[in-house]
Amino acid sequence: xxxxxxxxxxxxxxxxxxxxxxxxxxxxxxxxxxxxxxxxxxxxxxxxxxxxxxxxxxxxxxxxxxxxxxxxxxxxxxxxxxxxxxxxxxxxxxxxxxxxxxxxxxxxxxxxxxxxxxxxxxxxxxxxxxxxxxxxxxxxxxxxxxxxxxxxxxxxxxxxxxxxxxxxxxxxxxxxxxxxxxxxxxxxxxxxxxxxxxxxxxxxxxxxxxxxxxxxxxxxxxxxxxxxxxxx
Numbered sequence: 001x002x003x004x005x006x007x008x009x010x011x012x013x014x015x016x017x018x019x020x021x022x023x024x025x026x027x028x029x030x031x032x033x034x035x036x037x038x039x040x041x042x043x044x045x046x047x048x049x050x051x052x053x054x055x056x057x058x059x060x061x062x063x064x065x066x067x068x069x070x071x072x073x074x075x076x077x078x079x080x081x082x083x084x085x086x087x088x089x090x091x092x093x094x095x096x097x098x099x100x101x102x103x104x105x106x107x108x109x110x111x112x113x114x115x116x117x118x119x120x121x122x123x124x125x126x127x128x129x130x131x132x133x134x135x136x137x138x139x140x141x142x143x144x145x146x147x148x149x150x151x152x153x154x155x156x157x158x159x160x161x162x163x164x165x166x167x168x169x170x171x172x173x174x175x176x177x178x179x180x181x182x183x184x185x186x187x188x189x190x191x192x193x194x195x196x197x198x199x200x201x202x203x204x205x206x207x208x209x210x211x212x213x214x215x216x217x218x219x220x221x222x223x224x225x226x227x228x229x230x231x232x
Contacts, residue, residue, distance in 0.1 A: 007034040029217045055085075066095050155170065
């Protein structure tokens with residue numbers, strides 16, 4: 001089981017509040033701290049904010065990215081730069097976009113030279129104005145991680161609802177459950193059916209983050225330990 005704090009909404013959080021929440025995530029033994037951009041509210045920069053936090057905390061950092069309005073290669077470049085800046089600790093949740101855009105993004109992040117022929121996207125573009133162009137191109141720079149952890153909202157990252165079962169894992173990474181800050185560990189464990197899961201738990205203050213960590217970290221990571229051991 002993995003446990004992340006967030007996503008912290010950049011549209012409603014100051015830099016000082018963001019840094020305090022990130023440090024609280026470390027103190028509360030979370031595996032990662034996440035931020036969320038909101039381009040509809042005029043606030044982007046999710047990957048830049050995650051890269052900034054990576055300079056302050058030793059845990060992994062995640063970014064919820066509004067995807068689909070930009071070319072996937074541009075997004076792949078942003079992810080690669082953030083991954084290098086974080087020394088290989090970036091994780092990404094995509095919000096929006098098409099299956100074709102996601103496929104191109106994943107192929108670009110793989111680091112190999114690629115030639116992509118999709119219904120609406122073609123790489124290299126081979127436009128007359130660009131001639132001559134190579135038959136294949138590679139992302140430059142490449143991410144530091146061999147495979148950047150990547151989820152798509154609504155497919156392998158879903159909102160937790162009490163009594164609902166988590167969807168089965170469909171890819172390389174465990175399914176992600178987006179949870180409110182007051183969620184109970186036993187409800188999350190019941191939703192997963194014992195399968196590996198990534199819990200992303202919301203918090204609006206460092207105090208909330210510490211409280212969530214105390215309530216969730218032990219039971220989720222060591223569900224078979226007696227309660228009296230976890231309370232020590």
